[in-house]
Amino acid sequence: MPVFEELSKSTSFGGRQLTLSHDSTSTGTRMKLSVYVPPAAERAPVPCVFWLSGLTCTEENFTVKAGAQRMASELGLIVVAPDTSPRGEGVANDDAYDLGQGAGFYVDATAAPWTPHFKMYSYVTEELPALIREAFPVRPGALGVMGHSMGGHGALTVAMRNPELFKSVSAFSPIVAPSQVPWGQKAFTAYLGEDQAAWKAHDACELVRERGFPTQILVDQGDADGFLEEQLQTWRLVDACKEAGQSAKIRMQPGYDHSYFFIATFIDDHLRHHARILG
Numbered sequence: 001m002p003v004f005e006e007l008s009k010s011t012s013f014g015g016r017q018l019t020l021s022h023d024s025t026s027t028g029t030r031m032k033l034s035v036y037v038p039p040a041a042e043r044a045p046v047p048c049v050f051w052l053s054g055l056t057c058t059e060e061n062f063t064v065k066a067g068a069q070r071m072a073s074e075l076g077l078i079v080v081a082p083d084t085s086p087r088g089e090g091v092a093n094d095d096a097y098d099l100g101q102g103a104g105f106y107v108d109a110t111a112a113p114w115t116p117h118f119k120m121y122s123y124v125t126e127e128l129p130a131l132i133r134e135a136f137p138v139r140p141g142a143l144g145v146m147g148h149s150m151g152g153h154g155a156l157t158v159a160m161r162n163p164e165l166f167k168s169v170s171a172f173s174p175i176v177a178p179s180q181v182p183w184g185q186k187a188f189t190a191y192l193g194e195d196q197a198a199w200k201a202h203d204a205c206e207l208v209r210e211r212g213f214p215t216q217i218l219v220d221q222g223d224a225d226g227f228l229e230e231q232l233q234t235w236r237l238v239d240a241c242k243e244a245g246q247s248a249k250i251r252m253q254p255g256y257d258h259s260y261f262f263i264a265t266f267i268d269d270h271l272r273h274h275a276r277i278l279g
């Protein structure tokens, strides 16, 4: 594991829960991530799933709150959770929680002052997959991606743009149409500029209509989620999948909100979805 510095290591369900850091060539900063390595990976290469977190998160939120380790151990899945943006003193930031550090939106920024470091699209689609394959026994061709909220947007969009890399995709409470809602409009204006044509390449509903995804998309959304009406607008994805003939299981879950309590309730279903497709 030469490229990664090991910051912490704990045994969990017979596997290893690691916190790592490395110098990223994409962001030009030190990046942190967490990696769960199941016991099966000590014997043979196994599938791997990336988790992309939401606004304000680091690599830690999912790792300590989702309770994914038990099922990842049982199914034999490596699970990788990167930080949500570059960070540090020389890195642009904003006082608001939904822009800047902790809010990278999984795009490569083309506008000042974000462009030198905010390259989360390249990070999660190029650099990180290569580094993970080098350091861990990932079965070739068996990589999936899932995420929450901003990270649900990230999972859906990076998967649809890179179906040769990501073979399975799922999301919790995703921002399905960032071009149409305040969180997305604010971030895309800042990172990509005013030209909305550039936004379409990072909008899940646009991508479903334009190209779709080869395997079934799984989405869980709580109907008591305070962000549903204004920011998430799940019905737009339902409509886009129907129009495009995209195979999708989009489940409205009664009584659930936007929190990691919701994610922890259904994370096993998502891990099973990825394990089934990745084989």
Ligand SMILES: N[C@@H](CCC(=O)N[C@@H](CSC=O)C(=O)NCC(=O)O)C(=O)O
Pocket (backbone or CB within 6 Å): 053, 054, 055, 056, 057, 061, 065, 097, 148, 149, 150, 151, 258, 259, 260
């Ligand atoms: N702090 C904000 C809301 C921030 C929030 O809810 N973040 C979510 C993701 S939202 C979409 O990307 C999250 O995952 N938080 C971390 C956690 O551990 O729960 C506000 O005050 O409204």
